[in-house]
Amino acid sequence: MQYLIPGQNTKLENPIITLRVEGCLGVKWLCLVFDEQQQIIHGQCSGINQSNEVTWLVQPFELADHVNKVKFIAYSDQSLASTVGQLTVLYTDTLADQPLFEVKAELVNRSESLLIVSELYRHQDKWKVRSVCQGFNEGIAQLEKQYNIALGQTAENAHQRTQKAAQPVVSKQPFTAAEQHTNPILNTITEDDLLITLSWENQLNPHDPINNVLDFGPVNDMRIGAFYELRNGQRGLVQSYGEARGSYYGVPYIQAISNEDQRIQQLQLNTQYWHKSYRVLVYCFILEGLSQWNKLGASIDFNNLDKININSYRCDQPLCAVAMIERVEQQYKLTPLVEFFDSLVAMDQAYGWQLPWYSQQENPE
Template sequence: MLPVAALHVDVSYAGCPPGVTVDVSAFLLNEHGKVASDQDFIFFNQLTRHDQGVELDLQKSRFTLQLDKTTQKLQKIALVLTISQVAKKNQHFGLLGSITVLVKDFLTGLELACFSLNTHGFNEAALIMAEIYRHQQQWKFRALGQGFIGGLQPLAEYYGVDVGEGEAATDEAAKITPVNLSKITLEKKGQSISLEKQGDGLGEVIVNLNWNSTPIKVLGNTKTGASIDLDLACLWEFNDGSIGAVQALGGHFGALHHFPFIELDQDDRSGQSLMGETLRINGQHWPMLKRVLIFTFIYDGVPNWSHVDAVITIKAKMQPDIEVRLDSHRNDQFMCAIAMLENINQQLRITKLVDYFSGHQAMDKAYGWGLNYVSGTKS
């Protein structure tokens, strides 16, 4: 029996080789072992179900559960791991060393339950690791380690999730958009992808930055950490030659529905926000834009890119998520140009950069922007 309702559930794995991407997900199940709706599927495209007290932090592979918020219809939470691009890369959990699920008291951090699984010899690409289930008005933890043939899609369909290509139903009385399980990772510097042009345009383009704010280094037998304030920002250029920047530094947060039609949602100085920092681009005005340079810089803290685990995720309507990780590092530089968004024949082309610079001026010069810079602070 779980003695508290507020929990952290951490999922970790050892021995993951390069090129293998492991996704953490959860299914909120009714008495029949099925989801009541597609909103009960928590994964990389749908991180929260606030009315049921469930949140997923992708960077930490951590679920935050507030079981006292759940409705009586929710009887079970299945915690699963899947490997991306199963058919393309023929990967499986036998490539990993072991997987651990750790349940902790949210307030005290006290360990309540732990399950470790040796995955050597596993041919499956999906695992139902554990369940948190309701029994006689109490919540309990059950370790499973059950392999499942296929990846995330067949597992989602097994639990009753409507998986499709993202096209909405035509019935006005019940428009349903099937869950889009697509995710594309730009793995190599210079790699590009163009988003398909939709009939009504791009809609809103969302660029999210998430990172580990307290990276840990091991020095001898001592663990030390220093908080890092990482800022998301962009340089923009319109077809008419107008140029500028959107960033918290200097208070240039932009505007979504007014020029420059790009807006920064917040300045997460602690790095503790589940959603990190997000830039929003008004896709209705994309034809006016020429290019947008997405970058990040360390406003406070020493350069420690190799431990910060930063990643941007770019989302657009009815498109697969595009993921760019800062997977090469220059710990002597404070700024990283992550990706270039370009208007190519009215389509959006995204190119991975991951180039490091000493500051704004050096980056501006490298990409030929032409802005003048002065020292600035954040209010």
């Protein structure tokens, strides 16, 4: 790992980096994005995502052409030195999970309440990292004066956004199989990712005679997955079983998450790259056991905005195509399906994905 002293810069060649800050007790952090005229760019910037209050995920080569510089700033209501002894910014290669650079700002004998610790900047179509460590005694007010802009509200919103709780939403009536193909719903894409969660009751009625006659065992494992198609025509699938788990920061910008202990199966869609998507077919399947779908109490929840219940008396087909998500500018159109299949190949053929299957009897696993 390379240690950068104030004023030192180095070339950045990694496509995705994680920037993590240390020294946060009583300290707030702010990321400012500048254009070529050194004017601050307001609003969300594609290619920069603050995943929590101490970590940014940055894809420099995904930034728009007019983005010229990104500054990472620490500030406090009082002098930073009265709160922490030093501030550290760590740059890590996200894909290789390897440390790259460290910028450390010693605060001993310093009186500033705001410090530009480090920055990324574009130079001749290449990106570089610089250790800055430039301080401002008057904090946000002095920074506002330098750039002739009101930053106080921007800085506070940036800090609050990383700590806010999930906003309450008005739940809609769940879709059922009888409503399939008839209720497409448009939802606006926000800064929050689209999180798709599979849940089920995992209970069978032990007194139901058919369970005893057909020797149905309790279903204790289900999984979620999706066929995806990008705007450039690239197609594939991700699912919370096997090796095709997808990628959140790279293609296809969908990650399958499985927590078997808590019985949580999810798909997380990175909406910063929604402009690269075309359509997503969400499906779920029974991994162990087999039973009538209506006895599982299975449902798919879309960010607590829309919920699709899977109610069917079918017991011969373990896969269910739940819904189609299509990109409509900055919105996504959700169309309930609730169709059942005995293999992924059959589901592919029904919706025209044309994936290169190795076997015509391909199963989810």
